[in-house]
Amino acid sequence: MVMLTQTEAPPRGETSATAQRPSRERPLAIEAKGLVKRFDGTLAVDGVDIAVPEGAIYGILGPNGAGKTTTLRMLLGIIDPDEGVRRIFGHDRPHDIARLIGYLPEERGLYPTMKCDEAIAFMGALRGLTLEEGRKRGRELLEAHGLGHAIERQIRQLSKGMAQTVQLLGTLVHRPQLVVLDEPFSGLDAINQGKLEAMIRELAAEGTTVIFSTHVIHHAERLCDDVAIIAGGRVPYAGSVDAARDSIPAQVRLETRNRDGRWRSALPDDARHDIKANGAHFWYFPVPESGIETLLKQLIEGEAGVLSLSIERAGLHDAFVEIAGAAAARALEQDKAAGEDA
Amino acid sequence: MNMADKSRLSLWQAAWVVARRDFQAILFSKAFLLFLLGPIFFGAISIGAGMLGAKAADSAEPPRLAVMLPAAEAEAIVRAHRDLDGLIAIFPIESVAPGETEPDALLSDRARNLGAVLTGSLARPRLTGTQDQIESWQGRVSLLAARALGPDAAYPSVALERTRSSMASTRSAQTGTATAAITLLFLLTMLLAGMVLSNLVEEKANKIIEILAAAIPMDAVFVGKLFAMLAISFVGIAVWGSLGLAGLTLGPATGAALPTPAVGWPLFVALFVLYFALAYLLIGSVFLTVGSMAATVRDVQTLSMPATILQLAVFFLATFAMTDIGSPVELFAAVFPLSSPYAMVGRAAQSPELLPHLLAIGWQVAWVTIFVRGGATLFRRRVMKSGPAKPKTKRRFGLARRPTGQ
Numbered sequence: 001m002v003m004l005t006q007t008e009a010p011p012r013g014e015t016s017a018t019a020q021r022p023s024r025e026r027p028l029a030i031e032a033k034g035l036v037k038r039f040d041g042t043l044a045v046d047g048v049d050i051a052v053p054e055g056a057i058y059g060i061l062g063p064n065g066a067g068k069t070t071t072l073r074m075l076l077g078i079i080d081p082d083e084g085v086r087r088i089f090g091h092d093r094p095h096d097i098a099r100l101i102g103y104l105p106e107e108r109g110l111y112p113t114m115k116c117d118e119a120i121a122f123m124g125a126l127r128g129l130t131l132e133e134g135r136k137r138g139r140e141l142l143e144a145h146g147l148g149h150a151i152e153r154q155i156r157q158l159s160k161g162m163a164q165t166v167q168l169l170g171t172l173v174h175r176p177q178l179v180v181l182d183e184p185f186s187g188l189d190a191i192n193q194g195k196l197e198a199m200i201r202e203l204a205a206e207g208t209t210v211i212f213s214t215h216v217i218h219h220a221e222r223l224c225d226d227v228a229i230i231a232g233g234r235v236p237y238a239g240s241v242d243a244a245r246d247s248i249p250a251q252v253r254l255e256t257r258n259r260d261g262r263w264r265s266a267l268p269d270d271a272r273h274d275i276k277a278n279g280a281h282f283w284y285f286p287v288p289e290s291g292i293e294t295l296l297k298q299l300i301e302g303e304a305g306v307l308s309l310s311i312e313r314a315g316l317h318d319a320f321v322e323i324a325g326a327a328a329a330r331a332l333e334q335d336k337a338a339g340e341d342a
Numbered sequence: 343m344n345m346a347d348k349s350r351l352s353l354w355q356a357a358w359v360v361a362r363r364d365f366q367a368i369l370f371s372k373a374f375l376l377f378l379l380g381p382i383f384f385g386a387i388s389i390g391a392g393m394l395g396a397k398a399a400d401s402a403e404p405p406r407l408a409v410m411l412p413a414a415e416a417e418a419i420v421r422a423h424r425d426l427d428g429l430i431a432i433f434p435i436e437s438v439a440p441g442e443t444e445p446d447a448l449l450s451d452r453a454r455n456l457g458a459v460l461t462g463s464l465a466r467p468r469l470t471g472t473q474d475q476i477e478s479w480q481g482r483v484s485l486l487a488a489r490a491l492g493p494d495a496a497y498p499s500v501a502l503e504r505t506r507s508s509m510a511s512t513r514s515a516q517t518g519t520a521t522a523a524i525t526l527l528f529l530l531t532m533l534l535a536g537m538v539l540s541n542l543v544e545e546k547a548n549k550i551i552e553i554l555a556a557a558i559p560m561d562a563v564f565v566g567k568l569f570a571m572l573a574i575s576f577v578g579i580a581v582w583g584s585l586g587l588a589g590l591t592l593g594p595a596t597g598a599a600l601p602t603p604a605v606g607w608p609l610f611v612a613l614f615v616l617y618f619a620l621a622y623l624l625i626g627s628v629f630l631t632v633g634s635m636a637a638t639v640r641d642v643q644t645l646s647m648p649a650t651i652l653q654l655a656v657f658f659l660a661t662f663a664m665t666d667i668g669s670p671v672e673l674f675a676a677v678f679p680l681s682s683p684y685a686m687v688g689r690a691a692q693s694p695e696l697l698p699h700l701l702a703i704g705w706q707v708a709w710v711t712i713f714v715r716g717g718a719t720l721f722r723r724r725v726m727k728s729g730p731a732k733p734k735t736k737r738r739f740g741l742a743r744r745p746t747g748q
Contacts, residue, residue, distance in 0.1 A: 078555045095559055098350045103556040109549030111367065125359045126557035128351055 026053040029178050029209040030075060034084035037070050044070045046233040047084070052211055052226070054177075057204045059220035060213040061320065062230035063328055068213035069106050071230065072182050075211075076103055088178065099128040102176035106183045106213075108167050112156035116142055116166050119155055123170030134173055141169040145195075161192055168196070172203075179203055181212035185219055197223060221316040229320055231328040237319075244319040251314050252295070254283040255307040263302025266295055280307055284318075287311060353565070356558035360566025361573065364541065368574050373537050377578050380533050403666070405457030406434045407479065408448050413439075415464045415490065422489035432482055433457065445470040449505055462501065464491050470503040477502070519603050520664045520691035523614055524684050528657040530575060531622045535629040535653070538571045542633040543642050560722035564634075568626050568714065572619060579615065603691040605699075613690045613699060620706040621683035625653055627710075627717035634721040656681040664688030676702060679709035 030052035037045040045067040052058040060068045074081045077094035088094045094101065110119050120141065121134030129137070142151050145165060155163055164187060171179065181200075185193050200210050200223055214220055220227050221241060228238040237244055254267075259281050271285035288295050292311065299306050320328070351359065368374050409419050416437045423435050436456070438448065445459035449471065458471030458479055464487045469476045480500050488497045545551050554563050603610035628649050636642040656678075663675035663685055675685035676698070686702045 073556075076556045078552065095557075096350050098557050101556075103553070105549065105552040105556070107549040107552065109545075109551070109553055111363075111548065111550060113367065122359075122363055123553065123557075126351075126356070126554065 026055055028052060028087075029054045029056070030058075030086070030088055030211065032071075032075060032084065032086040035071065035074050035081045035086060036083035037067075037074060037079065037081055044233055045074070045081075048228075048230070048233075048235050050075075050228050050235065050238060052209060054209050055204060055207050056209055056225045057200060057223050058209070058211040059224035059227040060211065060230055061215070061217065061220045061227050061316075062213075062324070063215055066230045066328070067233040068215075068230055069182055070233075072180055072211070072213060076101065076180060098126075099174060100177045102127070102171040102174065102179045104168055104171045104179075104181045104184055106186070108164055108187075110155045110163060110167055110170075113154055115152055115154055116147065116158070117151050119166055120170040120173050123167075124173040127174040127176070129174050137173050138169065141173060142166070145169060160187055161189065164188065165192070168199075176208065178209045178211070181210065183214060184212050185214060185216060193219075217315075217317045217320060227316070229323050231324040237323045241316055244323065245314045245316060248314045248318055248322045249286040251284050251312050251318060252287055252292070253308075253310045253312050254285075254299070254304075255309070256281045256283065256299075257305030257307055258303070261302055261304060263299045263304035266298035266302065351558060351562075353559060353562050356562035357566035357569065359558070360554065360563055361570040364567055364570035365573050368537070368541065368570065369577065373540070374574060374578075377533055377537065377574070378581060380529060380578065383529070403455055404433060405455055405475070406436045407483070408438045408445075408454070408456045408459040409435050410438045410440050410442075410445065410448075410459055410461045411463065418464065418490035419460075419486060422486050425489060426486065430482070430485075432486070433479060445503075446505055465498055466501070467498055468501040468503060471505060473504045476504065516602075516604055516692045517665065519610075520688040521661065523603075523610075523687045523691055524657065524660050524664065527614070527618055527621055527684055527687055528653070530579075530618060531625050532650075532653060534571050534575050534622050535625050535649075537574075538567060538626050539629045539633045539642060539646060541571070542567060542630060543636065543639060546633075546637075547639075561718040564630055564718040564721045565714065568623065568630060571626060572622055575618070575622065576615075579618075604694040605690050605696065609696075610690050614687055616703065617683035617687050617690075617706075620703070620710055621680075623710045624680055624683070624706075624713050625649070627713040628652070631717040631720045631724075634724040652680065656684060660684030660688055664692065667693050677705070679706065679713075682706050682709075 028051050030050060032048060032050040035045055035048040035050075036043070048067070048071050050058075050060075050071070060071065062068050070079070073079045075086050075088065075094070085092060086094075089097055089100060091097050111122070114122065117135050117138040120138030121129070121131050124134030124137065125131055139148075139151055142148055147162060147165060147169075150158060150162060150166075155166065158166065168181075168184070171181075184196055184200075188196060197219070200212070203210050212219075212223075224241055226238070226240050227244065228235050229244070237247075256263075257280065266288075267283060268285045268288070271283045274282040274284075276282060292309075296306075296309065299309075314322075409416050411419065419435065420437065423432065426432055436454070438459075440461070445461060448454065448459050449456055456471075457475045458469050460467055460469055460483060462468035467483060467487050469480060469483055471479070480502065484497045484500050487500075488495045491498070545554075551563075554560075605613065629646065632645045632649050633642060636645050659671075659675050659678075659681050661684075663669070663672040663681075666672055667689060672685060672689075675681045676689065682702055683706060686699060686706075689698065
């Protein structure tokens, strides 16, 4: 309710008061409880709870088919939940506050024959901007993002990455207070992914709430204050990235020359194993209760051929494996690989 | 004022955004060019439809011969007609007492369907009517008179007296006008319904529907698309109407050759445009709803077939019904919502009464409201697979009142 008195974000470049406050003290931009959605009898989302503070960067993390897009579509009012409630800035009908929301869908859609500035203006018009103001802002945004040369070009004449940028600018043209991005990094090269990350940080610095879905853990880990891990339509974890990482003990990262030997008895059975390109073996496992000195002694005496050993705070990937399970983590890795191939 | 009101477009504002985009996009598309060429297409189709119309005119009540002779001669004619009926194709006859009225008045009497009037005597018959009619009947009237005079009587010469028109010739011409108007109405609505459907399928394929659905209520998308196409059709009608008017103004005086509808040209044109809009909104709602249920182009083809068949059935019903104004079939066609605009256009061409049009327009507007609201509700539920699986009846026809989200 409070947010509705402010219909425009603060000017770019200024850090808002909202963004400066700790996220736990901020009112909620999004609150969802017990969201359930079935499609033709198949349970797509099963009791999802999400709470996103205003001004936060919030990630929904999970493999393809986990229910990320369905959850976002329910939050936005594109589809209604079969059960549960959702509130955006205190409203249970997202269309009532459409002007405060910007949405970039996973499957990008623009009219192919529209010019870039017209496409942005049209998206702004859907959110209440006049066409004239939308065109003006559209041109400014295109210029600011290095697409000034494409203002008069039709969408069908653009590369996929350029078209994606135009759509993202159309999502932001009306200066929303909540930006919802569904797999925003998908289809972007590394340079544009970096630009997008910077843009998301800039939005959050201005007080805009950003929620995005991704199957790439690194994006979430780098950007997000809070994440919801979603797998099989459920949310086994929702909270801060730090809390997720702290939920599992620190990890030992061991690099050895040898793969087998007496020393292996010093490692837990479920230690994760990787082989690197140089032939070295990497092992990841929690710090043993006997202590790191004892472990090191056993490795040396057992002739492991220790190349390096470090104690690392668990990453979000480790937390994901711990929380969502190994199968979900494998699916996530496969999605990431498929995305990179594409 | 509720703060939320400042943060969203109203249904009609949102529909306007969609309609404006669609209108501009379609106006500069190949589809619109095809639509503009529609009347040429119509010309080709009308050759076939003309045959149907001729058949319809044939199946309408045939014009009669008024026999205005002394009683004895009239009885002889009736007997001769009875003898010849079945042996040759002969027109029906109707006895009228001599002196009851003038032949011209008889021919323009709307209550009678007279093609010509026989006066004079059996020996010197005189046939009054339009040139085509009396020349066509001249021989058979002579045969009829000879038969009435006796077995050995010579064929009398029939004197011809031409009038400008008769009710029968007027009715025949108006039947042609009605057929042409119904066919044009059918073709225009068919073209438009196809265009609105392909437009929606294109948006589903382009994934734009997702952006629309996130920003504005789906009802607004439905209404915007429907009315954008209606506006497009008015542009087409305006273009061809202007060309037609210019042709009539600048070209040779052909106005007299056009069969004048019963309600007169200005009112007929106005009624045609109104009935066209109503017919399109009815069938367009059906097609948009069909489009919302289709996931692929193949689905569209499959699902739109029943709607197209329905449209054809409506066309044939109206064409068949217009031959007998006031009959149960014609009344059914006028009352059934989808065929009502077609049937009433046919009626406007043939009957001067205006009250039925007022009633029909009110009736059709009510059904358009039901169709658009029902279509929009189904569209919203189906196009994004949104809404509860088992909707409550009280929400079924609500455009703006929804449980959550939309």
